[in-house]
Amino acid sequence: MIPVIVAGPLDDLWDQMFSFENYGRLLALVQNSILAAAILGIVGGLIGVFVMQRDMAFAVHGISELSFAGAAGALLFGANVVAGSLVGSLIAAALIGLLGARARDRNSIIGVLMPFGLGLGILFLALYPGRSGNKFGLLTGQIIAVDFDQLGLLIGIAVFVLAVLLVIWRPLAFDSVDPEVAQARGVPTRTVSLLFMLLLGLTVAVSVQIIGALLVLALLVTPAAAALRVSSSPLVVPLLSMGFGLVSAVGGILLALGGSLPISPYITTISFAIYLVCRVIERAQRGRATRRKVATA
Amino acid sequence: MILEIEHGALGFGDRTLWHDLNLRVEPGEFLAVLGPNGSGKTSLLRTILGMQRLDAGSARLLGEPIRGGDRRIGYVPQQKILPPGTPLRGRDLVALGVDGHRFGLPVSRAADRARAAELIAEVGATGYADRPIGRLSGGEQQRLRVAQALAGDPVLLLCDEPLLSLDLQNQRGVAELLDRRRREHDTAVVFVTHDVNPVLGLVDRVLYLANGRFREGTPDEVLRSDVLSDLYGTPVDVIRTGGRVVVVGGLEHAHHAEVAP
Numbered sequence: 021m022i023p024v025i026v027a028g029p030l031d032d033l034w035d036q037m038f039s040f041e042n043y044g045r046l047l048a049l050v051q052n053s054i055l056a057a058a059i060l061g062i063v064g065g066l067i068g069v070f071v072m073q074r075d076m077a078f079a080v081h082g083i084s085e086l087s088f089a090g091a092a093g094a095l096l097f098g099a100n101v102v103a104g105s106l107v108g109s110l111i112a113a114a115l116i117g118l119l120g121a122r123a124r125d126r127n128s129i130i131g132v133l134m135p136f137g138l139g140l141g142i143l144f145l146a147l148y149p150g151r152s153g154n155k156f157g158l159l160t161g162q163i164i165a166v167d168f169d170q171l172g173l174l175i176g177i178a179v180f181v182l183a184v185l186l187v188i189w190r191p192l193a194f195d196s197v198d199p200e201v202a203q204a205r206g207v208p209t210r211t212v213s214l215l216f217m218l219l220l221g222l223t224v225a226v227s228v229q230i231i232g233a234l235l236v237l238a239l240l241v242t243p244a245a246a247a248l249r250v251s252s253s254p255l256v257v258p259l260l261s262m263g264f265g266l267v268s269a270v271g272g273i274l275l276a277l278g279g280s281l282p283i284s285p286y287i288t289t290i291s292f293a294i295y296l297v298c299r300v301i302e303r304a305q306r307g308r309a310t311r312r313k314v315a316t317a
Numbered sequence: 318m319i320l321e322i323e324h325g326a327l328g329f330g331d332r333t334l335w336h337d338l339n340l341r342v343e344p345g346e347f348l349a350v351l352g353p354n355g356s357g358k359t360s361l362l363r364t365i366l367g368m369q370r371l372d373a374g375s376a377r378l379l380g381e382p383i384r385g386g387d388r389r390i391g392y393v394p395q396q397k398i399l400p401p402g403t404p405l406r407g408r409d410l411v412a413l414g415v416d417g418h419r420f421g422l423p424v425s426r427a428a429d430r431a432r433a434a435e436l437i438a439e440v441g442a443t444g445y446a447d448r449p450i451g452r453l454s455g456g457e458q459q460r461l462r463v464a465q466a467l468a469g470d471p472v473l474l475l476c477d478e479p480l481l482s483l484d485l486q487n488q489r490g491v492a493e494l495l496d497r498r499r500r501e502h503d504t505a506v507v508f509v510t511h512d513v514n515p516v517l518g519l520v521d522r523v524l525y526l527a528n529g530r531f532r533e534g535t536p537d538e539v540l541r542s543d544v545l546s547d548l549y550g551t552p553v554d555v556i557r558t559g560g561r562v563v564v565v566g567g568l569e570h571a572h573h574a575e576v577a578p
Contacts (some may be wrong), residue, residue: 188420190420191417193423204366204368204386205386205417206386206388208386254404258404
């Protein structure tokens with residue numbers, strides 16, 4: 021008796037979460053979305069390494085709220101949503117970059133900008149007469165709803181970020197470790213920092229379209245945070261982080277495809293699970309290292 | 318002549334840190350810059366690094382006006398511990414000194430890798446160069462920073478309290494590295510510190526900043542009760558005991574003073 025009673029609603033929930041009927045046909049429909057998510061996963065994982073090192077997780081969140089306001093404004097005024105999102109993010113990134121050179125200033129500026137952006141976005145959405153699905157999508161992700169042209173734009177932006185990030189990699193790494201010494205050694209630290217903020221703004225704007233303003237951190241912070249748990253190598257950390265981002269973003273879409281729920285929870289859950297596994301691995305590594313020390317002592 | 322400052326003046330707002338400062342540093346010379354907090358020691362370093370402009374006077378490196386980011390200057394910053402989450406090994410920190418200023422795909426050249434290994438060997442850090450930087454001790458990190466500063470084969474080494482919070486053995490070790498460098502390569506060393514004792518045996522000359530004024534000369538000429546009393550404008554006792562110098566003054570701006578236990 022009992023299993024039958026419990027199984028009814030659970031089965032429904034299961035069907036809502038995972039369903040693989042007509043999977044092949046669905047897959048063909050969303051292959052561009054998957055491509056966009058894959059590239060974002062890689063770029064997010066890569067830039068995340070610097071977000072962690074420069075202690076900018078809060079900045080990412082702040083930029084994403086202004087990006088949300090920009091996108092909501094564009095929706096209301098019938099403009100291009102991706103363009104609106106870009107404008108919002110770049111303004112936020114520029115303000116944080118120009119005014120917040122020191123961590124303390126930066127956090128207070130972000131703390132001021134964030135609620136303003138979110139409030140502005142909510143105002144625009146409240147005024148927007150269209151479908152409410154569009155509204156919710158900006159906060160929690162809507163990758164499948166993004167049309168073909170815009171997907172191309174998102175992919176283009178992500179590839180641009182990837183390319184510039186690779187070119188400024190070494191000076192940016194130097195500036196992230198020790199800005200004073202980097203400056204003394206001839207790194208144009210101010211230019212590099214501002215360039216990084218620009219790249220971060222672009223990445224956030226793309227992420228807002230795919231995973232939603234509230235959940236951007238799951239692709240821009242969690243993969244890098246997980247990678248830093250298990251390695252300190254300047255080569256392994258970015259590679260792992262990109263891999264984690266890729267698996268989270270693409271895995272999330274693939275799992276969500278058949279069900280009727282939004283994609284974002286799948287992405288955030290995978291990325292969180294990877295983080296937990298990395299913490300467990302870190303503990304195991306530590307334990308081994310300690311035992312080795314005791315053994316040699 | 319490595320470094321030359323003529324009639325240099327620097328201040329913030331209406332407060333003058335120092336003025337009419339004349340300073341010449343010769344090759345291989347070890348100059349200690351002493352003085353209480355807020356006397357403008359670090360600002361002097363920032364001026365030499367080209368991060369700050371003099372209000373008056375001129376500063377020259379090898380006869381040319383100071384410019385920012387000059388790779389002929391090596392800089393060892395104040396000792397601040399890098400946190401465990403830093404994705405770098407010791408070797409990578411040194412490598413940043415070799416090619417960290419270079420744009421382009423982050424693929425290191427064989428020659429740069431060899432150079433980093435050479436620098437690491439020079440400071441005796443080969444044994445721990447491949448460990449994560451955040452897991453290294455303060456002394457080990459500081460040796461690697463010295464290696465990083467030597468990457469450009471500098472004619473001048475600027476050190477900002479590089480021994481701060483190191484234990485005695487590591488203080489001696491890092492000081493010896495600097496001393497060897499200047500003896501073997503004639504590199505001049507400008508060494509900012511609030512405590513001259515760890516390097517007292519190495520110092521050729523002392524620049525003592527206090528009260529908007531300064532005294533310059535050998536340690537025996539400057540670290541004397543009458544000279545420092547005059548500089549501070551109140552009685553100061555300089556006690557020499559067991560090869561150490563202790564500056565004792567019952568005044569607030571001599572809070573760098575240290576009484577031997």
